[in-house]
Amino acid sequence: MDAVSRTDRFEAERPRLVSIAARVLGDRTEAEDVVQEAWLRLRRTDTADQIRDLPAWLTTVTTRLCLDRLKARVPEPVEEVSDDVDLGPDPDPAELVALADTVGVALHVVLDRLTPRERIAFVLHDSFGFEFPTIADVLDTTPAAARKLASRARAKVAAPAPEDALADWEVVDAFLEAARGGDLERLLRLLAPEVTVGADQTAVGLGTPSRIEGRDEVAAFFNGAAATAFPTLLGDRPGAAWYHRGQARVVFDFAVADGRVTAITFRAEPDVLARVVRRSGAGPRP
Numbered sequence: 001m002d003a004v005s006r007t008d009r010f011e012a013e014r015p016r017l018v019s020i021a022a023r024v025l026g027d028r029t030e031a032e033d034v035v036q037e038a039w040l041r042l043r044r045t046d047t048a049d050q051i052r053d054l055p056a057w058l059t060t061v062t063t064r065l066c067l068d069r070l071k072a073r074v075p076e077p078v079e080e081v082s083d084d085v086d087l088g089p090d091p092d093p094a095e096l097v098a099l100a101d102t103v104g105v106a107l108h109v110v111l112d113r114l115t116p117r118e119r120i121a122f123v124l125h126d127s128f129g130f131e132f133p134t135i136a137d138v139l140d141t142t143p144a145a146a147r148k149l150a151s152r153a154r155a156k157v158a159a160p161a162p163e164d165a166l167a168d169w170e171v172v173d174a175f176l177e178a179a180r181g182g183d184l185e186r187l188l189r190l191l192a193p194e195v196t197v198g199a200d201q202t203a204v205g206l207g208t209p210s211r212i213e214g215r216d217e218v219a220a221f222f223n224g225a226a227a228t229a230f231p232t233l234l235g236d237r238p239g240a241a242w243y244h245r246g247q248a249r250v251v252f253d254f255a256v257a258d259g260r261v262t263a264i265t266f267r268a269e270p271d272v273l274a275r276v277v278r279r280s281g282a283g284p285r286p
Helices: 003-025 028-044 054-073 093-106 116-127 132-139 143-158 168-181 184-190 201-205 215-222
Strands: 191-199 211-213 229-234 237-244 247-257 260-267 276-278
Touching: 003 028, 003 054, 003 116, 028 054, 028 168, 054 116, 054 132, 116 132, 116 143, 132 143, 168 184, 168 229, 168 237, 168 247, 168 260, 184 191, 184 215, 191 201, 191 215, 201 260, 211 215, 229 247
Parallel strands: 191 260
Antiparallel strands: 191 211, 229 237, 229 276, 237 247, 247 260
16 A cells, blocks of 8 residues: 555545544544544554454444543553343334434533543444444454443443533533534534524614524524633523623524524623623633
8 A cells, every 4th residue: 555545545534534533432432533633553563554444443443432532531440341141132223323312412421420431432332333343343342242331331322411510601611612613514413493683772782683594594594603602601501602801792692492502692782781790711712
């Protein structure tokens, strides 16, 4: 495999690898970093010509890099996963699709309930359809143990969430992060189908749109935007605001229901801005 062929074949796989890493890590920017690291490993591999299945090799390397990052976030508890456990029949494929869609909406908030190995097994199998022998190779375990990890993860994901697991502020911060990162797919998952954007007259005078309707239109407007917005509270509601010289100028007033944004109102009236309080959260990157 010459250098040109290697590069071409990797670039053909890059979108798929980024998609896997983004779902596992919950952060597209971090996913792109991981995939780039996988590319560097491929370039440094002296035995690249001996790789019989390049897509499988890249999937394994990328996923193991994701696993390393997950373990760095939260150390995984040491536990045995026995092979000889009857897990019953595999769930219906339609159930897996519905459950994977739940993860898409809940993002990392749901996945953070899982250990790193459970998270890998669940995402690879339920979201991307990998077979358990392949997942076992990635996790350096047996197919039966990989199946148990996925089953245990599935049970955790399907279980009722703690009261604050999908708190409004987590949805708002996930939305802001996706907007800044230009992650259109993630934005769409976070928006209710009938979401609207509105504004008071003062905000319109400062250049905000007066009205946007529908998930596609709202996502397109925010895609790549909100780069300088800081997390805020307006009363007890989480939101964000543009600041100038330490003063809030326009606040994004979010309405959230069932883990999705249902409305965003740009507000700039002085009495509203006087009640805005900065909070910790997904602030703009330096």
